Amino acid sequence: MQYSQHATPHRSSRVAQAFRPGLAPTLVVLALLPVLLGLGCWQLSRAAEKRTLLTAAETQRQQDPISAAELERLPPRSYVRVRLQGQLDAEHTVLLDNRTRDGRAGVEVLQPFYDRAGHQWLLINRGWTAWPDRRVPPRIDTPDHDLLLDAWTYLPPPATPTAPVAGWPRLVTQVDAPALWDQLGRQGLPLEIRLEPGDAALDTDWPIVAMPPERHVGYAVQWFALAFALTGLYLYLGIRRARETSNHDRHDSA
Template identity: 65%
Template sequence: MQYSQHAIGDRAPRGLAAAFRPGLAPTLVVLALLPLLVALGCWQLARASEKRAMLATADARREATPIPAAQLDALRDDPAYVRVRLQGRFDAEHSLLLDNRTRDGVAGVEVLQPFHDNASGLWLLVNRGWVAWTNRRQPPAIATPAQDLLLDAWVYVAPAGGLQLSDKPSQGWPKLITRVEPAAIWSAVGRDGLPLELRLEPGDAAFDSNWPVVAVSPERHTGYAVQWFAMSGALLGLYLYLGIRRARENARHEPQPDPR
């Protein structure tokens, strides 16, 4: 029996085109979303790695012996988490309340005050910690020691980026702020202080000073990465399933060639 070249061509398998027909619209959706999902997963893994390095640096530096405040000026390039020994007194007349800070669901503020270090003669901006502030009609009660104090603190460097709210100009003290800008604070106070924020360790003059080093742990970033990769895998699996299913449905409806 002889077959024409045209008949043989019709009956020959058409490879991937016959077994997989996803359609144009699903293909465009996958081409747009799949790289994005994978990129988000990789970004979360990179963030987890950055947070682990940050935690390791913080642990090492916060276990070291505190340095004198006079040495801070030489560490401006990388001062984060360096422990500092302070000896002097607070300026109780110029308090700042860092707003929108909560602990265990309770609204509050962090209290920042200028501190004069006797040994170095430097003015430093010290964050004494968190206090509850549930009644917004009255300022929170802040007690400031009048005597000289010997304190340990560490340098806090805020992470770059993030949404920042602008502070409204306010008269009088204490001033309510939504972000810490040391240069602007020293200008308002009228003193030449170091452009750093120091956070008190637990002890004398400290309020609630249990600060986390990072807001989002490396484990959470890894969990987010797993979610993004799972979504990309689900999208790819659905794309393959629909493409194969559509190809089979089309094959059932196509006219079969005459075997003669």
């Protein structure tokens, strides 16, 4: 028992002599290491959220489409498949600006659509089209006959109230279906309806998430790598400083 009581202080003393990081590096590590680890864990949680969102969206989009009348009775949500029959309103075209595909500038084309079966107006997003020359309006061909369309709902981010823009086609930077129906004096659903490939569809390669889960995982690896490097540097400096101090003490004693 006496041996164990004296061994612990002796062992602690040897550890202290072998590792002397200093106060400033210790404070830096204590401040930065939790931040780096927290950011890495946050990126992993974001990756898990994106996977859940992608799975839910794919599950919804594999369901059988419902009618506009059934859609009207549901609470607004994204990724509900719908089947519509009616006609597009080419006179009130909305161009959603600042949309790029494969490095090319363009717009998304939205037009009111009247569903005859449900007697309901909906805002249809036909997809993306290139707009290389901003001096010339993009050429948009709109079918003038009845269409049978398959599409799915999308809830855009809340729009910031802005002053109405005169003239058509109307160039906007955000989708605001309720404001459009108010301006047109129509009763319509407060949703954006995105077309699936088919009649009247343009480029409908819709991204479900802006950043895929794999990129979040990559960012998490970077944060954890920084945390590992910081810890390694802290240990290296602590051991090196302890050795330098020990050599200096031996030199002084000699």
